[in-house]
Amino acid sequence: MSAVLDVTAWVCLVIGGLLSLSAGVALMRFPDLLSRMHAATKPQVLGLLLVLIGCALRLRDAVDITTLLLVAVFSMATAPVAAHMIGRAAYRAGQARSDLLVVDDLAGADDKR
Amino acid sequence: MTGGRWRDRGIAALGLTVIWVLLWGSFTPLTFVGGLVIAVVVLIVFPLPAVTYSGRIHPLGTLRFAGRFVLDMVVASFQVVALAFRFGHVPRSAIVAVTLRAPSDLGLTMTAEALSLVPGSLIVDVDRRKGVLYVHVLGVESPAEADKFKEDVLELERRIVRAFGSPAERRAIEEVPA
Structure with a gap:
């Protein structure tokens, strides 16, 4: 049983780490700020969750697991807000590269406040 | 209206208490009561805007x-x-x-x-x-x-x-x- 948990934890940690690495690669490679925001916030969310699950499986201690749970909940609750604020500010500051956009419904929106 | 407001506050206080207990990592009477007291104080000092939730969870x-x-x-x-x-x-x-x-x-x-x-x-x-x-x-x-x-x-x-x-x-x- 313990061995199964250890192997599962190992798999979770490795995949989580690889996802975080891919987020770093994407951050370097993507062409404009909005695309980079995807990389910065997203594979990292799943990567973080996997790392947390891996840690929980390895630690198997109520005190640690509850803390990990809180980390997961708060990062999932706050990541979208941060991404939205930066994305919105970037778009308004004209940092979105319109040549890369296939469709831009926001360009014609009157309500930019 | 006021009943719903109090229900919302109760849920918020309970949620904050759960977070407090999770932070301590152990459910004891002391962490629970302590969390409840802190939750009530937090809600009095920083009142939440009213969230209208009329649905129910399925x-x-x-x-x-x-x-x-x-x-x-x-x-x-x-x-x-x-x-x-x-x-x-x-x-x-x-x-x-x-x-x-x-x-x-x-x-x-x-x-x-x-x-x-x-x-x-x-x-x-x-x-x-x-x-x-x-x-x-x-x-x-x-x-x-x-x-x-x-x-x-x-x-x-x-x-x-x-x-x-x-x-x-x-x-x-x-x-x-x-």
Whole structure:
């Protein structure tokens, strides 16, 4: 049983780490700020969750697991807000590269406040 | 009205207490009562804005939403990874306006949060009055794909309303064909 948990934890940690690495690669490679925001916030969310699950499986201690749970909940609750604020500010500051956009419904929106 | 307000406050206090107990990592009378006292003090010092929630949670709908959400997140994460490692290819994207059919504050927020957590979509702007989400979608190559994405968002909204929506929201969702 313990061995199964250890192997599962190992798999979770490795995949989580690889996802975080891919987020770093994407951050370097993507062409404009909005695309980079995807990389910065997203594979990292799943990567973080996997790392947390891996840690929980390895630690198997109520005190640690509850803390990990809180980390997961708060990062999932706050990541979208941060991404939205930066994305919105970037778009308004004209940092979105319109040549890369296939469709831009926001360009014609009157309500930019 | 005031009854609902007190119910909301009770739920908020309970939620804060749960967080406190989780932080301590052990459920003892001391952590529970201590958490409750701190929660009440926090709610008195920093009163929350009133959130109108008229729906109720449907277990089956919630389960379906949660399962699909995890699936979407895993699939989309690997799509972004694939894009990141496709060298010599510049990913194009789109900003799509999606008008939600049942735009309550909570429904709008939950849809936006769920969309943001799934890789490949990012909320750029929200029109709260009209219930419009402006979503930046990564890896879109043609307007047809953008339309396809719009339908996916409406599907997501439908799942969220089926999980947490009020009867009025449900009617709005079921009446208008997707």
